[in-house]
Structure formats: structure tokens, C-alpha cells
Amino acid sequence: MTGMTIQWAALVLCAIAAAVRIPGALRGRGRTMCAALLLLTLAVGLSIAPVYNPVDAVLGGVNGANLLLRMTLYAVFVLLGVRVAAAFASPLAHRLVVGPFGLAVLGLTVAATLYFFGASELPFSSVGLGAFDDQATVQEYAAVGRLYPGYVAACLVLPTALSMLDRRSRPSHRVAGALLSSSFLLVVVFVVLRLTSLELLDWNVILPFSAIVLLVLGLGLIWLSHMLARRRSARDTGLS
Amino acid sequence: MAVTARAFQLWRTRIAPHDSVSDLCRIADVKRSTLAQQLVRGKVSVPTVVSIARGYGVPVVDALSEFNGFEDLPDGLAEPTDAELLSQISHIDILRLLVARSEAKESGSDMPPDLAPFPHRASVRAWIEAIDPGDLRQQLAVSTGVARQNLSAQLTAGRLAPWIAVQAGRIAGVSLASGLVVTGLITPEEGGWPEDGRDRALRAVPDLDLVLLARDRLDVLGRQMRRTELDDGRDRAIWENLA
Numbered sequence: 169m170t171g172m173t174i175q176w177a178a179l180v181l182c183a184i185a186a187a188v189r190i191p192g193a194l195r196g197r198g199r200t201m202c203a204a205l206l207l208l209t210l211a212v213g214l215s216i217a218p219v220y221n222p223v224d225a226v227l228g229g230v231n232g233a234n235l236l237l238r239m240t241l242y243a244v245f246v247l248l249g250v251r252v253a254a255a256f257a258s259p260l261a262h263r264l265v266v267g268p269f270g271l272a273v274l275g276l277t278v279a280a281t282l283y284f285f286g287a288s289e290l291p292f293s294s295v296g297l298g299a300f301d302d303q304a305t306v307q308e309y310a311a312v313g314r315l316y317p318g319y320v321a322a323c324l325v326l327p328t329a330l331s332m333l334d335r336r337s338r339p340s341h342r343v344a345g346a347l348l349s350s351s352f353l354l355v356v357v358f359v360v361l362r363l364t365s366l367e368l369l370d371w372n373v374i375l376p377f378s379a380i381v382l383l384v385l386g387l388g389l390i391w392l393s394h395m396l397a398r399r400r401s402a403r404d405t406g407l408s
Numbered sequence: 409m410a411v412t413a414r415a416f417q418l419w420r421t422r423i424a425p426h427d428s429v430s431d432l433c434r435i436a437d438v439k440r441s442t443l444a445q446q447l448v449r450g451k452v453s454v455p456t457v458v459s460i461a462r463g464y465g466v467p468v469v470d471a472l473s474e475f476n477g478f479e480d481l482p483d484g485l486a487e488p489t490d491a492e493l494l495s496q497i498s499h500i501d502i503l504r505l506l507v508a509r510s511e512a513k514e515s516g517s518d519m520p521p522d523l524a525p526f527p528h529r530a531s532v533r534a535w536i537e538a539i540d541p542g543d544l545r546q547q548l549a550v551s552t553g554v555a556r557q558n559l560s561a562q563l564t565a566g567r568l569a570p571w572i573a574v575q576a577g578r579i580a581g582v583s584l585a586s587g588l589v590v591t592g593l594i595t596p597e598e599g600g601w602p603e604d605g606r607d608r609a610l611r612a613v614p615d616l617d618l619v620l621l622a623r624d625r626l627d628v629l630g631r632q633m634r635r636t637e638l639d640d641g642r643d644r645a646i647w648e649n650l651a
Contacts, residue, residue, distance in 0.1 A: 198651055255649035257642070336639060341646055387650055394651035397643070 171373035175216050178380040182209040185384045189391065201387065204247040211240040212380060220295040231290040234297055238281050238313045245320040246274065248383075252348065255390075258327035265320055277316040284309035311362070318359030321352040321379075328352060340393040347386030354379035410451035411475040417447075419457075419474045423464050436463030454570045458593060468598045469585055477571045484577065484584030485600050492586055493601075493609035495538035496526040499625035505610060506622050523606055527592045529566045532573075535590040536563060539580035547579050548572060567591065 186205035193202035213219035214237035224233035249265030264270050287305040290297065300306045331337060331345035358375035361368060368375070420432060429447070433440045436459045446452045454472070461471035469485065472478040501523050536544060549556045552572050562568050568576070573587025585599035597603070613621065 201650055251649045255646045257645060336635075337642055338639075341643065344646075390646055390650045394647040397647070 171370055171377075174374060174377045174381065175212070178377045178384070179209065179212045179216065179219075181381055181384045181388075182212050185388050185391070188388075198391075200247055200251060204244050204251070205384070205387070207240045207244045207247075208380070208384075211237050211244060212377075214240070215296065217295040221293055224293040229293050231293060231297060233293075235281070235285050238285075239278070241313070242274065242277065242281075242316055245317050249320040249324060252324050253327065256327040256331050256345070258324075261323045261327050264323040273319060274316065277312055280312045281309060284312065314359050314362055318356055321355035321359075325349055325352045325356060338393070340389055344386045344389040344393075347382050347389065351379045351382035351386060354382065410446070410453045411457060413447050413450045413452055415475055416452040416457065419471070420460065423461075423466055423471075432460060432463075436460040438463075455593060468594050469600075472588075478574060480578075481574065481584050484574075486583040488583055488586055488589075488601050488605060489539075490609045490612070491538040492535060492582060492590075493606045494613070494621065495534040496531055496590060497606050497610055498524045498526075498528065499622070499629055500524065501610070502618070502622050502625055506618055509615060509618070523610070526596075526606075527590050531590045531592070532566055532568050533563045535586065536568075536576060539576065539582050539586075541580055544576060544579060548576055551575060551579065 182205060186202060186209050189198055189202040189205060193199045214223060214233055220233055220237075223236075224231060227233050227236070246265065249270075250262065253259075253261035253265060284305045288297075288300060288303055288309060290300055290306075292299070294300065297306050297310070328345045328349035332342050332349055334342065334345075337345075354375055358371075358379070361371075361375070420427075424432065424435075427435070429443060430440060432438070433443055436456075438456055438459050443452070443456060446456060457471060457475070458468050461468045469481050473481045545556060545559060548554070549559060552575055554569075554572060559568075559572070562572075568587065568591050570588060570591065570593055573591050573593075574584050577584040577587045583600065585594065586601075588594045589596050589599035589601055596605075602608075
């Protein structure tokens with residue numbers, strides 16, 4: 169029950185965060201982040217049966233929607249990785265995400281995802297491929313799908329956490345840094361826990377979707393502070 | 409920090425024995441809800457005391473001396489030092505005088521500078537730096553029990569709690585009212601700062617010292633602007649990438 173609630177909450181928040189950025193994006197401001205949030209909304213939607221089933225039906229009913237969900241999520245993490253690394257001035261994180269090594273990891277992930285997807289028997293629509301959990305290739309497919317987000321999140325935990333500790337930056341950005349940092353940390357914790365033999369039960373849903381909620385709240389705060397600052401406009405250099 | 413409600417009640421029955429709290433608020437132009445809340449909490453803020461003293465025509469310094477921590481205020485009043493006076497002159501006024509003097513060497517007339525009012529945002533920090541015998545911040549932290557970080561934060565924000573400002577005056581051996589003047593709690597007249605004091609102090613600065621003073625001020629301004637620019641750059645990076 170909690171799982172369902174948080175999934176819907178995440179979906180609504182993502183949709184709102186994406187929607188408020190659309191007017192700006194149409195005028196050419198913040199297009200990448202708007203796209204990232206739209207993709208994230210799509211990914212969250214595809215994790216929920218009422219959205220997954222009709223979409224998958226359109227795509228042929230053989231769980232192509234799940235593959236779409238994976239690829240969307242990878243795209244979201246690449247975009248986020250690049251933008252968060254740049255925003256929090258971390259060249260190291262930037263290199264780790266889109267440097268040669270990062271791109272190699274991404275390539276391998278995409279290739280492995282396609283391979284395991286093709287190697288699985290998926291005759292009918294099932295959200296999260298829950299009905300085929302007993303197949304080894306489906307388990308590998310899911311594991312690969314978690315590892316890449318986990319990798320990118322791990323690269324971003326530190327830069328965002330440092331911004332939270334920076335006493336000189338504005339409070340709203342410190343809070344946003346804290347939200348983003350906890351979000352990425354949750355992703356890492358979730359991925360690591362899944363590597364152990366622990367039974368996560370409800371936490372399988374609560375952990376990743378809490379991470380999404382925190383992420384969207386952090387980004388929303390930054391968007392808000394930007395809007396307010398634009399309103400105050402007239403840049404003051406301190407000469408007066 | 410504030411004065412206790414008990415001490416406040418004793419004081420106000422002395423200066424206005426027949427007035428109720430509402431009368432007090434009306435005469436002193438203090439919001440009733442504010443004072444009522446402060447009384448309930450048992451602590452009345454120093455600015456409230458100052459407003460009420462002004463409303464009843466009681467000298468502000470004498471009024472404050474009735475309260476714990478400010479008893480020695482009237483005896484500690486003195487003329488502000490030249491360094492204090494100069495610290496309250498903006499860099500623009502200093503530069504204007506510098507330019508006026510440079511031009512006067514040619515034209516023969518010295519422009520009378522019309523000094524910008526004070527206190528302003530940088531007043532408190534400039535004052536602390538002007539009276540600092542060397543380890544003022546350290547001594548302040550030790551004697552008031554307020555952490556250095558907290559003191560720095562107050563100075564950066566252009567604030568200083570009244571009792572800390574008075575304590576700074578005690579440590580530096582300057583007029584105890586000066587700290588209250590530069591924090592804007594009391595007016596220069598109430599604190600015994602002569603009206604033309606800054607003007608006189610500035611005019612008395614010899615050319616060489618004026619140039620050095622201007623250089624120091626520009627130095628401070630440059631550092632501030634660099635910091636602002638750095639902060640701006642950081643904000644812009646976050647906004648451009650994530651907003």
C-alpha cells in the first residue's frame with residue numbers, strides 16, 4: 169500500500185516538475201532539464217501497472233515498454249549526471265559519467281540490457297516483468313538496469329553533499345544539495361542492498377521511489393530559487 | 409539577548425506609573441501584539457525598550473542603564489575616537505574628498521563633502537576593525553561566551569547583539585554607546601556622537617593618510633566584490649544547469 173502511494177506521489181511530482189518547466193523550455197530556457205524530467209515522468213509512469221499495460225499493449229504486448237523504461241532511465245541518468253556534475257562544479261564526476269570510462273560503462277549497460285531482454289521468454293505483458301522473475305536472464309536484465317543508475321548516483325553523492333556543507337552558498341541551494349545528495353545516496357544504498365541476499369520486500373519500491381521524490385524536490389527548489397532570483401533581476405556586483 | 413520582563417515591568421512603572429501596556433504601546437509606537445508576546449515569553453527586546461524610552465522622552469542611554477548588562481553605560485560614555493568616526497564614512501565619501509583635494513591643488517577650492525548617512529551595511533564590521541586592539545574577536549568570544557563563528561556571521565550580516573556591541577566597547581576602551589550607534593539601535597545624538605564629528609575627523613586627515621585610507625577601503629571593497637562574484641558564479645552554475 170505504501171509502495172503504491174509513493175509511486176503515485178513520485179509520478180505526480182515528476183509530472184508537475186516537468187510541466188512547470190515547459191513554458192521556459194519553449195522559450196529556450198532549461199531544455200535539457202525539462203527533457204530529463206519528462207523522461208523521468210515517463211519512466212515512473214511505466215513502473216505503474218495502469219500506465220504500463222496500455223502502453224505495452226500499443227507496443228505489441230511483449231514488454232517492449234519495459235525495455236523503453238530501461239532506456240529512458242539510462243537517458244535520464246546520463247543527462248542528470250552531466251548537469252549535476254556541471255552545476256556543482258565537479259569535473260571528476262563529469263569525467264566519470266561521460267568520460268571514456270563512463271561512456272564504456274553506458275555502452276556495456278545498453279548492450280547487456282538488449283542482450284538479456286532478447287534472451288528472455290516474455291510472452292505477455294507484465295509490469296516490472298514480475299511474472300518472469302524465475303528466469304535467470306530476467307534477473308540479470310533487472311540487475312544491469314539497476315547497476316548503471318547506481319554507478320551514476322555514486323558519482324554524484326559527494327559533489328552534492330559538499331555543496332550542502334558549504335556555509336557560503338545560499339540556504340536554498342544547500343537544502344537542494346542535501347535533497348539531491350540524499351536521493352543519490354538512496355539509489356546507491358538500494359543497489360548495494362539488492363546485491364546482498366537480503367529480502368527487501370516493500371523496500372524494493374520505497375527506496376527507489378523515495379529517491380525520485382527527493383530528486384524532484386531538490387530540482388524543484390533550484391527551479392524556484394532561479395525564478396525568484398530572475399524576478400529580482402538587476403544584478404548587483406556590490407559596487408555602491 | 410533581551411532584558412527580563414520583570415526588570416522591564418519595574419522600569420516601566422517607574423517612568424510611567426499610571427500608563428497601561430496599551431498606553432505604552434501607543435505612545436512608543438510599538439505593536440501591542442509584539443510587546444505582549446515578549447512579556448509572555450519573559451524577555452523584552454532591547455529595541456522595544458529603546459522605543460519606549462524615546463516615546464516618554466527618557467534619555468535612551470539612561471533607560472538602558474537600568475538593565476542588567478548595561479549598568480555602566482552612562483559612565484562609559486565618551487567622545488568617539490577619530491578611528492571610529494572614520495570607520496563610519498563610506499568609501500565613496502573618502503574617494504570624493506580625495507578627488508576634491510587633488511583638484512583643489514589646481515583650482516584652490518576644497519569641496520565640502522556631504523557625508524552619506526550611517527550606519528549602513530558595513531558599519532558594524534568597519535567599527536569592529538577600527539577599534540580592534542589586535543585580538544578583539546577572540547576576547548569578545550571568550551568574555552561573552554558566543555562562538556567566533558556566530559560573531560563572524562553577525563558581522564557579515566551587518567548585525568551585532570546590543571550586549572556584545574557594548575562589551576566590544578569595554579574591551580577596546582572606547583565609548584560604550586558607540587557599538588549601539590553603529591548597530592543602529594540608538595541614533596548618533598543619543599549615543600553622544602557629535603553631529604559634525606565624522607566631517608571634522610575626515611577633514612583632519614592629512615593627504616598621505618587619506619590616500620592610504622582610500623587604498624585600504626578599495627582593498628576591502630575589491631575583496632568583497634570578488635567574493636560576491638564567486639558566489640554569483642556558483643549560483644549561476646547551479647541555475648544554468650539545473651533550473
